[in-house]
Amino acid sequence: MAAGLEVADIFRRHGETYRQTHDVHLGRVERRVMSAVEMCRTARLGGHVQQCQDCATLRIAYNSCRNRHCPKCQGQASRDWLVARQADLLPVGYFHVVFTLPQQVAAIAFQNKNAVYTILFRAVAETLRKLAADPRHLGAEIGFVAVLHSWGQNLHYHPHIHCIVPGGGLSFDQSRWVACRASFFLPVRVLSRLFRRLFLDELKQTYDRGQLQFFGDIAGLASPAAFNRTVKEARRVDWIVYAKPPFAGPEQVLAYLGRYTHRIAISNSRLVSIDGNEVTFRWKDYRTGGKQKLLTLDAHEFIRRFLLHTVPDGFHRIRHYGLLANGHRQLKLDLCRSLLDVPMPEQPLEEPDAKPPPLTHRCPCCGGTMTIFGAWKPHQPTCRPAWNDSS
Numbered sequence: 001m002a003a004g005l006e007v008a009d010i011f012r013r014h015g016e017t018y019r020q021t022h023d024v025h026l027g028r029v030e031r032r033v034m035s036a037v038e039m040c041r042t043a044r045l046g047g048h049v050q051q052c053q054d055c056a057t058l059r060i061a062y063n064s065c066r067n068r069h070c071p072k073c074q075g076q077a078s079r080d081w082l083v084a085r086q087a088d089l090l091p092v093g094y095f096h097v098v099f100t101l102p103q104q105v106a107a108i109a110f111q112n113k114n115a116v117y118t119i120l121f122r123a124v125a126e127t128l129r130k131l132a133a134d135p136r137h138l139g140a141e142i143g144f145v146a147v148l149h150s151w152g153q154n155l156h157y158h159p160h161i162h163c164i165v166p167g168g169g170l171s172f173d174q175s176r177w178v179a180c181r182a183s184f185f186l187p188v189r190v191l192s193r194l195f196r197r198l199f200l201d202e203l204k205q206t207y208d209r210g211q212l213q214f215f216g217d218i219a220g221l222a223s224p225a226a227f228n229r230t231v232k233e234a235r236r237v238d239w240i241v242y243a244k245p246p247f248a249g250p251e252q253v254l255a256y257l258g259r260y261t262h263r264i265a266i267s268n269s270r271l272v273s274i275d276g277n278e279v280t281f282r283w284k285d286y287r288t289g290g291k292q293k294l295l296t297l298d299a300h301e302f303i304r305r306f307l308l309h310t311v312p313d314g315f316h317r318i319r320h321y322g323l324l325a326n327g328h329r330q331l332k333l334d335l336c337r338s339l340l341d342v343p344m345p346e347q348p349l350e351e352p353d354a355k356p357p358p359l360t361h362r363c364p365c366c367g368g369t370m371t372i373f374g375a376w377k378p379h380q381p382t383c384r385p386a387w388n389d390s391s
Contacts, residue, residue, distance in 0.1 A: 128163065
């Protein structure tokens with residue numbers, strides 16, 4: 001792999017030509033993402049000067065763009081989010097359930113991201129809550145974290161939601177913990193059919209209210225007859241929902257969440273080379289058992305695929321439901337721990353002098369503490385960064 005190769009390098013080298021070539025099709029969000037990634041940790045965003053208190057070494061640090069689509073800005077956001085989530089984990093098995101939209105609907109979702117992603121979250125949440133509440137299945141109130149992804153390994157558009165679900169829930173009189181079977185959460189076939197019905201019913205209602213738009217290859221769906229035909233076709237296919245085996249414990253859940261919650265379409269570590277107008281990156285082909293392969297794309301095609309996965313401003317990709325909903329999370333989790341007869345999580349003691357400074361604030365020469373003694377603002381106004389998921 002080329003040392004230090006980044007998505008930003010591809011944007012800096014080919015971004016301006018891409019903007020000129022695809023000017024008509026580039027939206028405001030896509031333009032801001034390109035600009036943010038290109039300027040991230042450069043002098044254009046401003047920065048500060050640090051000096052070591054021990055050896056007087058100087059270091060210039062440039063500011064981050066903090067855009068949620070930037071490969072360099074998600075590490076710290078993910079770590080901060082995980083620290084906040086540690087206290088939410090229960091000592092039970094956790095399941096990973098994935099809900100995927102079929103190709104017929106994915107095309108509609110791409111042109112109506114805000115509306116269709118909202119429907120997708122609602123349909124997934126209602127599916128899980130409704131089936132879990134059914135006495136024939138679990139008969140309990142559950143909680144879960146849902147994370148929206150829109151990409152496959154080859155960067156094609158593939159909208160789906162990952163759900164991390166504790167293996168059980170509260171009885172409706174809140175007097176006991178109702179546990180799932182050790183390796184079984186809910187029947188996948190039933191989940192798939194209910195998810196399909198709930199999603200398509202709300203999609204049809206949204207269309208009837210005139211809240212969907214259609215362009216290009218699917219412009220014909222503006223006709224009610226064509227749209228209804230597409231919905232009927234989608235009802236006839238099986239929608240992919242699968243549940244992975246439960247995690248071994250809460251530590252595995254945290255590790256998994258750390259990989260998934262703030263993930264973007266492609267990380268810098270998967271890039272292999274930029275050769276002229278071609279970009280090569282690694283990907284896993286799950287049709288061949290996850291075998292790792294190399295894929296080479298024209299730079300403009302790489303940028304196009306990367307931008308397929310931008311999310312509308314203000315849209316939360318991470319959401320909490322049921323027991324884990326923000327409004328009553330602490331109260332419900334305390335009740336769950338009481339019923340499971342496990343102690344409340346200990347609050348970490350604040351000992352600011354007992355811990356070494358974070359790596360980013362330590363001197364690269366002697367390990368001493370770096371202090372900021374000068375800063376400068378950007379030379380020119382920059383676009384407001386896209387909303388970061390922090391829920």
